[in-house]
Each structure stands twice: as C-alpha cells, then as structure tokens.
Amino acid sequence: AMVHLDYVKSMLGAAGAQVQVTGLLDSPLWLDLPAYPGGGFWGFGNETQQAHALFKPTHLGDECAAANKGAEWKCIFGQYRMPHVKTPYLLVASEYDSFQLSTAVGWHTPKTAGEKAYAANFAKQTAALSESLRANWKSTDGPNAVYSWACYCHAQTMTNQGFDTRTCGGATVRQALGRLLSVRGSPAVGGLRWVDYCTGFS
Numbered sequence: 001a002m003v004h005l006d007y008v009k010s011m012l013g014a015a016g017a018q019v020q021v022t023g024l025l026d027s028p029l030w031l032d033l034p035a036y037p038g039g040g041f042w043g044f045g046n047e048t049q050q051a052h053a054l055f056k057p058t059h060l061g062d063e064c065a066a067a068n069k070g071a072e073w074k075c076i077f078g079q080y081r082m083p084h085v086k087t088p089y090l091l092v093a094s095e096y097d098s099f100q101l102s103t104a105v106g107w108h109t110p111k112t113a114g115e116k117a118y119a120a121n122f123a124k125q126t127a128a129l130s131e132s133l134r135a136n137w138k139s140t141d142g143p144n145a146v147y148s149w150a151c152y153c154h155a156q157t158m159t160n161q162g163f164d165t166r167t168c169g170g171a172t173v174r175q176a177l178g179r180l181l182s183v184r185g186s187p188a189v190g191g192l193r194w195v196d197y198c199t200g201f202s
Contacts, residue, residue, distance in 0.1 A: 001023060001024075001025055001028065002023075002025050002028040002078060002081055002082065002085065003057060003059050003060075003075075003076050003081065004059050005021070005023040005025070005085060005087045005089060006059075006061060006085060006086050006087050007059050008021045008087070009021055020142075020184065021087050021088075022087070022088045022089060022090070022142070022180065022181060022184060023085075023087055023088070023089035023090070024089070024090050024092070024157065024177060025089050025090065025091045025092065026092045026155050026156070026157045026158075027092065027093065027094065027097060027099070027154050027155040028078045028081075028082070028091070028093075029078040029079065029082060029091065029093040029097075029126060029129060029130070030044050030048070030077055030078040030079060030100060031044070031078075031079050031100065031122060031125055031126065031129070032044065032045040032077065032079050032080070033104070033121075033122065033125070035103075035104045035105075036104050036105040036106065036114070036115060036118050038106070039104060039105045039106030039107075040106050040107075041103055041104055041105075041106065041107075043104075044077070044100065044103075044104075045077065048073050048074075048076060048077045049073045051073075051076070052072065052073035052076055053073075057076055060072055060075035060076070061075055061081065061084050061085070063084045064080070064081055064084035067084070068080060079129065082129075082133055083132075083133065083136065085144075086139045086141065087139070087141065088139065088141055088142035088143060088144050088180070088184065089144050089145070090144070090145045090146075090147060090173075090176060090177050090180050091130065091133060091144070091145070091146045091147065091148075092147045092148075092156075092157055092173060093126055093129075093130050093146070093147070093148045094126075094148070094149060094150075094151050094152070094153050094154055094156075095122075095123035095124075095126045095127050095148055095149065095150045095151070095196060095198075096119055096122070096123050096150060096151060096152040096153075096201060097122070097126065097153075097154050098152050098153050098154045099154040099155070100122070100154075101118075101119050101122060101152070104118070104122075105118060105119075109152070110201055116200075116201040119201040120199070120200065120201055123150060123201075126148060127148055127150075127195050127196070127197065130146040130148040130193075130195055131146070131193065131195055133146055134146045134192065134193045139187065140187050141187065142183075142184045142185060142186070142187055143180065143183060143184075143186065143187055143188075143189050143192055144180075144192070145176060145177075145179070145180040145192035145193065145194075146192070146193050146194070146195065147168055147171075147173060147176045147194045147195075148168065148194070148195045148196065149166065149167075149168035149194075149196050150168075150196035150197070150198035151166065152201070157173050168194040168195070168196055169193075169194035169195065169196070170194075171194055176192075176194055179191075179192065180192060
C-alpha cells in the first residue's frame with residue numbers, strides 16, 4: 001500500500017480525477033537497523049535489497065528515486081519511502097513492532113536485557129520517525145496523521161482489538177481515522193498525531 005498509494009489515482013484512469021484517496025498504512029515503517037548481534041538475521045535492509053533486485057518494482061516515486069539514486073531499493077522500504085509519500089494517509093506504527101523485533105533478535109520475543117535494550121531503542125526511533133513524518137508534511141492535497149502506540153504487535157487494524165479497542169493518546173485507530181477523514185480538505189490542520197512515550201519492554 002505504501003509503495004502504490006501515490007499511484008492510485010493514475011491507476012483509476014479518467015475516474016481518478018473524481019476520487020479522493022486516503023491511505024490506511026498499517027505497519028509499513030520498517031527501520032534500517034543492524035540486526036541484534038548473534039541473532040542470525042541479516043537485516044531488513046539486506047532483505048529489501050534482494051527483493052528489489054528480484055521483483056524490480058516500478059512504483060518508486062520520482063522524488064524518492066532521485067534522492068536515492070543507485071540505492072533505489074530504499075523506495076520500497078518504510079524508513080526511506082514514507083518521507084516522500086504525498087497522498088494523505090493515517091500511518092499506524094507499533095513502536096515495539098513484533099514482526100520486526102522478533103525477527104531482528106533471532107525469531108523470538110525479546111527477553112534478555114540486551115534484547116530489551118535493543119527493543120527500547122527501536123521504539124524510540126519509531127516514535128521519532130512518526131513524529132517527523134507528521135511535523136514535516138508538506139502536501140497540499142490534505143493532511144497526514146500518525147498513530148504510534150507502544151504495543152508489541154504488528155498489523156492489527158484488521159482485528160477488532162486493533163481497530164476498535166486498543167487506544168493511543170486516548171483514541172482508537174477507528175477514531176483517529178475518522179478524525180483524519182473529517183478534516184481531509186484542510187492540509188494545514190494541526191494535531192493528528194497519537195504517539196505513545198512509554199519506557200521499557202515487558
């Protein structure tokens with residue numbers, strides 16, 4: 001969804017001119033961090049480079065491709081692509097993303113002191129990047145919004161708990177998305193950020 005979002009209108013042909021597009025991007029914010037030492041994983045950056053070489057995706061975004069000339073794989077990687085997405089969206093990013101963290105430390109839940117410290121750093125960087133995406137939004141097509149909870153989970157918006165029950169900053173994902181859609185025509189609107197700042201991994 002992240003890679004294709006800016007192309008949806010053109011994919012619809014003439015009908016695209018009559019369509020207002022807003023993305024719900026759940027868990028695309030992969031971070032290019034070294035995997036945990038001794039965990040056996042070679043890193044999401046390396047994995048994405050191999051995927052880019054194999055599948056040769058074309059929806060890289062002109063701005064992103066120009067900024068990463070010679071390393072175009074970054075344009076299908078969340079940390080590098082999200083700052084270039086222009087279509088309004090609600091980003092959902094778990095600060096303790098269970099898929100990324102469990103993979104990075106060796107395919108299990110972080111449990112040692114070192115693994116938990118790695119998870120805490122991951123969470124800090126996820127929160128900071130989420131804040132940056134909201135603060136630096138420049139598209140005139142409408143606002144974006146960020147929703148970054150301090151939960152150990154991944155891709156939960158297709159579940160009742162993830163969409164309607166769990167909260168961040170006092171709002172569920174449904175409520176955050178509703179708020180974004182209600183101000184869709186006002187690019188300069190403030191707020192639209194729900195970011196947790198809990199500490200520690202339990």
